[in-house]
Amino acid sequence: MSKIILVIPVGRDFRLLPRCLEHYHLQGVEQIFLNVHARMEWGSDLVDRIQEIGRQYNARIGHVHHRVYTESCHTTRIILDHYAKQDDWVIYSDVDEFQEYPDSLHNIIEYCERNQYDYVRGLLLDRVAIDGSLPMLNDRSLPAQFPVAAQITGVIRHGDTNKIVLSRAGIPMGSGQHFTAAGKGAPVQTLRVTVHHFRWDSEAPANLSYMKQMLDSIDVVWAGEYQRILDHLGRNNGRFDLSDPALMVHYPPVSRQKNSPPSTLSAEYMGKITSDSILSRNKDDVLNQDEQSKYSIRRYGKKVSSLNISAAMIWTLCDGERTVDELVSDLAFEYDQKVDEVHEDVFTAIKKLVGDNLLHLLPSGNKPKNLHWNTCQQTQFLHSLDYQTHPELYRDVGLCHGLLAQVRGRKYQQQTNFHFYWRQLDVPFGDKQIATLTACLATQNLDLSNVLLWYSGATAPEHPELDKLIDDGYVQVKKYDPCTLAEGTPLEGNHGRLLLQDGKCYLDGDLFRLLVLFRFGGVYVDMDVLLLRDFSPLLTFEFMYSWGSDQPALINGAVMRFFPGSVALDRMLAEIMDSEPIPESTCWGATIYGRVRNRYHFTVLPYGFFNPEWACFEGKNQGYAESPETFMTANTASQNIYRCAYAWHWHNKWAQKVEANSKFDLLRNMLTRSWQDKKRFLGYCRTR
The missing domain is CATH 3.90.550 (Spore Coat Polysaccharide Biosynthesis Protein SpsA; Chain A)
Incomplete structure (x- = not known):
């Protein structure tokens, strides 16, 4: 029987650790391991203090390292190799990241196992104060203190907001859990997790300066990302300039199901959000072809599975990142059909697109399903x-x-x-x-x-x-x-x-x-x-x-x-x-x-x-x-x-x-x- 394991990197700033552990405890996480970074100058009792907080939520320390900087994915792998089985499921989260799932974790994992998906992706959503200031952290709920959603990491820092939030334990992670070269991910069109990032309080400038100094000392290339945020704050009197339209969030919040678990993130968590985004098409958003062969987004109130809609969905999914078998799986989920029932319709739809000169098969004449390149995923x-x-x-x-x-x-x-x-x-x-x-x-x-x-x-x-x-x-x-x-x-x-x-x-x-x-x-x-x-x-x-x-x-x-x-x-x-x-x-x-x-x-x-x-x-x-x-x-x-x-x-x-x-x-x-x-x-x- 597979377990749900949470691994959290913890360092010098662990003020949010109790709230983070409470949040994931409510999600149904069964085992929690703390990946502790403890430099000697941070105090000899740092590990003891973190361990005391962890005991309240049955969280144990899985690894402690003291080097100037170590990729958390390396030490996380040490923990998983020791405590997890290959088919266990692992949640990857920093101490200031609170993941919001569209359904219960058990239902999501059951869906992934049924469709043979190995991991789930998420998008980072920075949460800031309503006026862009950096307030002192207090006892109020985090959504109440930081109600606005903004693209700090993506736009100002130039960082990667894509995260792998949940995966089988045997899937190796890349730097920062932003990517993996192995396994098969659940399609973001049907399953995407919002990662609420509560980092931007009064301690943020000092933490950023410290991190930049530490990374500069070992010549890590992304140290400059921290400087970009410090420069932005310096130009705007210590605030984020929320009047800048580039900081607006361009994807909607995750829609929660009735059987979702209780969460520390209440309904007030949404701030500045625009929902008309092609970045996250809903199930009922499909691409139609009109008489002039132009394309427009249309929204339907119910699911349909006509050939035209299948062809349109295939067009939107033909991005060079899916095989035909994966297209079939995605479409089966969209239309609540079995894979076998969708398979022939997909090839008929592809044939129609080819006939309309909208999609072109391989010049060698091979059908995509017959191609044998699997190692190209790396x-x-x-x-x-x-x-x-x-x-x-x-x-x-x-x-x-x-x-x-x-x-x-x-x-x-x-x-x-x-x-x-x-x-x-x-x-x-x-x-x-x-x-x-x-x-x-x-x-x-x-x-x-x-x-x-x-x-x-x-x-x-x-x-x-x-x-x-x-x-x-x-x-x-x-x-x-x-x-x-x-x-x-x-x-x-x-x-x-x-x-x-x-x-x-x-x-x-x-x-x-x-x-x-x-x-x-x-x-x-x-x-x-x-x-x-x-x-x-x-x-x-x-x-x-x-x-x-x-x-x-x-x-x-x-x-x-x-x-x-x-x-x-x-x-x-x-x-x-x-x-x-x-x-x-x-x-x-x-x-x-x-x-x-x-x-x-x-x-x-x-x-x-x-x-x-x-x-x-x-x-x-x-x-x-x-x-x-x-x-x-x-x-x-x-x-x-x-x-x-x-x-x-x-x-x-x-x-x-x-x-x-x-x-x-x-x-x-x-x-x-x-x-x-x-x-x-x-x-x-x-x-x-």
């Missing part, structure tokens, strides 16, 4: 991809997309720069360039992304749509000064190399991407590339991609990701210093990339991730467009748009006119609609 698998170990992925774009169809990468938690460079002085900045920027905005997590457009020349790019993006704060435009960016690199002071240009932007374009990524880190994207999906699963490692299937040793830099100060980039810049420049060649590009990778490893992903048609240029994988010349013209190959590729490279067809229903036109329209929906539903647009 980000580490993508990191380790190599032509020597998986040559089939570099030869067959269908197999490559079979992998991508099932990628479930973790959500990257750090701020990421997306760099674009415009230097084509003989081509005006127009709608195609806007499409490139729009694609990035539509697909990336803007809370954690900075979109930067760099330019060289006397004047910045001009376009009405670009002006709007700049005014609304979505895009930053920066002047490219290679001499400044080269400071501290092997090219510092070498103006002959730094200021060199050629007619096709080969030399200076190749130099730009190395300099800007070495200095600032992030992702570089060519201006003739449309991003098609969230890069989060790829952001934990450095990469470029292969140049076709016949020459996997050649490396393409149209899309690349590197960290600031990268050793590989440093060596590439040194190679430029020692290489004779050849105008309109790849001497500062693919030639250098290959030489450096032989000595300083970085991942070279298959071309199918970013350039699906490349094999067609080589006379393989027919069915996609055969030549870049067809990208702007309407033809049957235009319909082959597979949504699980990360990007689409349209190879500098700047002067070619875009025809209606061409591949470029279809993708641009899809991404533009997605960006418009994102602004409308996620609150990114501001009232003009």
Whole structure:
């Protein structure tokens, strides 16, 4: 018989421990273990005081550590390995986190076991005082003291608000319990836990300063997150600026069932909440297709299970993170049907979407259910991809997309720069360039992304749509000064190399991407590339991609990701210093990339991730467009748009006119609609 176990990290500030233990005791938790961090300077009696509080709720100390800083997930694993069985269920909660479940824990666990789900996700909801101040903690209920919901962690701190709150004990957790690379999670569309975060009282500034100082001493990268909050409080007289619309919460509270357990969180817990959010579609929110093939959110008062609704639900769920079997399971839950009864309807619905040119099967012809890539759930698998170990992925774009169809990468938690460079002085900045920027905005997590457009020349790019993006704060435009960016690199002071240009932007374009990524880190994207999906699963490692299937040793830099100060980039810049420049060649590009990778490893992903048609240029994988010349013209190959590729490279067809229903036109329209929906539903647009 499986147990419900709670593990709580406890440290120097344990004022909320009694309330936290009471809260979870009422939820039906059977065993509670305290994971104690006890530095000697915090007092020799710290462990005894925590243990005394724990005894009142039958909570025991499972582990004590004294180091400057230790990831709680590591010491929690020590506790679970000693006290828990693989099939026990574990609640992960900090002492200031109070989880609100939509049903009793036993019912939720029964639902997960019935559907073979291994963990449940939650979203962090920061709770603050009604005026944004930091009051002293008193004996009143926490919801009464902190009635307002605000996005402090997500917007100000730039932290990750996704949490894994409940899982089987055998599922390993990543940093901060924000992600796991194992198991199968319950779909957030049907089960999501709200995590109320009661941290923002009068002691918060001192605690933040102490944590930042401690993390700085061991060079932990997220120490800066604490400084962002301190800076915000400093600018606003020690308060959170609740007049800022960005702090508004854009997901509704969890709806509690009649048989929910009693809770320390009363009905007054809701503060500033907006419910019209696409982030958390209710069961009766479905996506309908009207006569003009446009999409709108419709709300139904009862459950329905017609083919059209199934097709619409599949469309909303086809995000590259679900297999067909998981779609079937999700739909069965939506419509209270057995899995077997839904299975055929799902494939019929997929067929209908394909027939309407709204969804496209794999170019290899394989049905998604037949794909065999299971290890792709681990980000580490993508990191380790190599032509020597998986040559089939570099030869067959269908197999490559079979992998991508099932990628479930973790959500990257750090701020990421997306760099674009415009230097084509003989081509005006127009709608195609806007499409490139729009694609990035539509697909990336803007809370954690900075979109930067760099330019060289006397004047910045001009376009009405670009002006709007700049005014609304979505895009930053920066002047490219290679001499400044080269400071501290092997090219510092070498103006002959730094200021060199050629007619096709080969030399200076190749130099730009190395300099800007070495200095600032992030992702570089060519201006003739449309991003098609969230890069989060790829952001934990450095990469470029292969140049076709016949020459996997050649490396393409149209899309690349590197960290600031990268050793590989440093060596590439040194190679430029020692290489004779050849105008309109790849001497500062693919030639250098290959030489450096032989000595300083970085991942070279298959071309199918970013350039699906490349094999067609080589006379393989027919069915996609055969030549870049067809990208702007309407033809049957235009319909082959597979949504699980990360990007689409349209190879500098700047002067070619875009025809209606061409591949470029279809993708641009899809991404533009997605960006418009994102602004409308996620609150990114501001009232003009």
